Amino acid sequence: MHFTARKGCSMERAWAIIGKITQWVAVIAVAFLGGWITGRIVGVSPIDVFITGVSNADARLLTPGDRRQQFAVFWDVWDLVEGNFYQPEAIDRQRMVYGAIRGMLGTLDDPYTFFQEPEEARQNRESMEGRFEGIGAYLRVENGQIIIDRPIRNSPAEQAGLQPGDIIVAVDDQPLAELIAGLSDSDASARAVSLIRGPAGTVVRLTIRRPADDRVFTVAITRAAIPLITVNSALLPDGIAYIQITEFKASTTELLDQAIAELRPQQPRAIVLDLRNNSGGFLTTAQEVLGRFYDGIALYEEERGGVNKELRTIAAPADRRLYGIPMVVLVNGGSASAAEVVAGALRDERPNTTLLGEKTFGKGSVQNIYTLRDGSSVRITIARWITPEGEAINGVGITPEHVVPASNEAEYAAPCVPDRPAEDSCADAQLYWALKLLREGIAPPAATATVTAP
Structure with missing residues (x-):
């Protein structure tokens, strides 16, 4: 939680809770980084404050004229791609926009200032409300595989016998490796969660490989409402x-x-x-x-x-x-x-x-998390805290x-x-x-x- 990032290993780990939040309360709060998001309303945009990273260097705000000048080169390149790239069918304008945003934030050299696409942002916003509908397990991404980090106590995942370290091979007979190929760990995690979670009472079939005995098996799990006991x-x-x-x-x-x-x-x-x-x-x-x-x-x-x-x-x-x-x-x-x-x-x-x-x-350090008009979000470091x-x-x-x-x-x-x-x-x-x-x-x-x- 929280992304939030569950934090301190040599490999990048993407954490997620399998579940769909039951909309039982509108949470308006200030929050610390643990991999999870909620919001307080400022204008029409939820803002979230999380504890993370470093630095908040001062900068001069650009005037409208400055912005046009600064972005002229950006649009020059955009037009060149639109008009000259030899495979026009490969141009994905939405990915280009998101990639440009990530590149902009990357220049700040702050790993805790970053962008999330709508699905991942939605999962993070929902996860802190404390009640889920799903199978009830924590996931991590490791070497391109989706792994059960641990099932939640008394959850359908635990009752179905899932164990820490189990590798999810397929979801409803769809090979997961193909579905997450080429994605970052965070995007792969978001994709897996969107496939596995669902309303209480519905069933999801998971094909599991258990490294301990190299056994592959399929288990049907009925999703349920899962309160997170903290x-x-x-x-x-x-x-x-x-x-x-x-x-x-x-x-x-x-x-x-x-x-x-x-x-x-x-x-x-x-x-x-x-x-x-x-x-x-x-x-x-x-x-x-x-x-x-x-x-x-x-x-x-x-x-x-x-x-x-x-x-x-x-x-x-x-x-x-x-x-x-x-x-x-x-x-x-x-x-x-x-x-x-x-x-x-x-x-x-x-x-x-x-x-x-x-x-x-x-x-x-402290971040604001701004939910953007298309449901994506940007997380920006705005302060540090001391005891x-x-x-x-x-x-x-x-x-x-x-x-x-x-x-x-x-x-x-x-x-x-x-x-x-x-x-x-x-x-x-x-x-x-x-x-x-x-x-x-x-x-x-x-x-x-x-x-x-x-």
């Missing part, structure tokens, strides 16, 4: 509340309030807030989440022209607050954007709060006070929440040390906390 919680032994937030979607605050309503009567004495692999989401949601844990500054934005803007937490009802009690926030390299805002703000502003885990991703204590994290990330590498060695037994709640324990070094710190005041050994310089 908050998981439990009361662990010794009165420690565990809260995991996986993304900051429009529905996340309501889900967090439900979790707090269940936890508060049990009078937790400490909190583990798990933001690992949380790739971001809405800024307003991040501010609302922070408002459940303290009242104060959430972040500062440094805008074009050197203007600084203070953004505060959004207050929660008194019965939906967990103020004051000790907290450990778990983070890692998959914690990005809005997750970094929340982690940095809790560290800087909330008493008795400690970060533990691994250095975060480091997305520290309440003035730390700029873009490209650097946040290093927790207690650096603990991920480990599943048996010595780090901890309650299995939320992935395997039926089991008594599992290995999770970061959760193990968070609980040990809260229960016994024992921090991880210094040797564990070796930090590699960025």
Whole structure:
């Protein structure tokens, strides 16, 4: 979410959720980059603010005369192509326009300022509303193949037996490789999603190749409405509340309030807030989440022209607050954007709060996302953000006070929440040390906390 880009590997990964958003609410919000889009209305165009990339150099606005002069050469080339290219049937004017837009944005040397064609933009706009109709699986694009990254829990995809790493060979007997040939990863992902998703109650046939045993099989999956659960919680032994937030979607605050309503009567004495692999989401949601844990500054934005803007937490009802009690926030390299805002703000502003885990991703700039007249969108970096204590994290990330590498060695037994709640324990070094710190005041050994310089 969020595109958003799920963020930090050597190959370009295109992430998408298979599904069709149920239009149950019109979301008007400010958002952080996690690969997902929504909007607030400015004139007639939705605008979205996401956390990402770098830089917002000042520039002189062109007058109408300047624009005509600047674009004269562009139209000269356009006319030459129209009049002289030897295969006129190959001329696709829409692709030429979109290609020109991409080329223009590419000159800014900012990977977070980019253009999306209508179908991909629509999928991104829809994905943050939190309820889908489809099979319920996350996809990635790898080496020209569409791969199941993971099925959503209790989704039709999971119930049909789809597994992480499964390769989608065909959709309704249409070979997928042919349908996405020559497309970029993001366009291939958008194409696959448009083929696989559909209304609840309809059926899609997927031909799957499973690399683990090189087996090819076809499965018919009935699509369904799939709420995306972004908050998981439990009361662990010794009165420690565990809260995991996986993304900051429009529905996340309501889900967090439900979790707090269940936890508060049990009078937790400490909190583990798990933001690992949380790739971001809405800024307003991040501010609302922070408002459940303290009242104060959430972040500062440094805008074009050197203007600084203070953004505060959004207050929660008194019965939906967990103020004051000790907290450990778990983070890692998959914690990005809005997750970094929340982690940095809790560290800087909330008493008795400690970060533990691994250095975060480091997305520290802000974008506006403008929906254009044909449904396409352009994402433009307009500012950077810093933590309440003035730390700029873009490209650097946040290093927790207690650096603990991920480990599943048996010595780090901890309650299995939320992935395997039926089991008594599992290995999770970061959760193990968070609980040990809260229960016994024992921090991880210094040797564990070796930090590699960025």
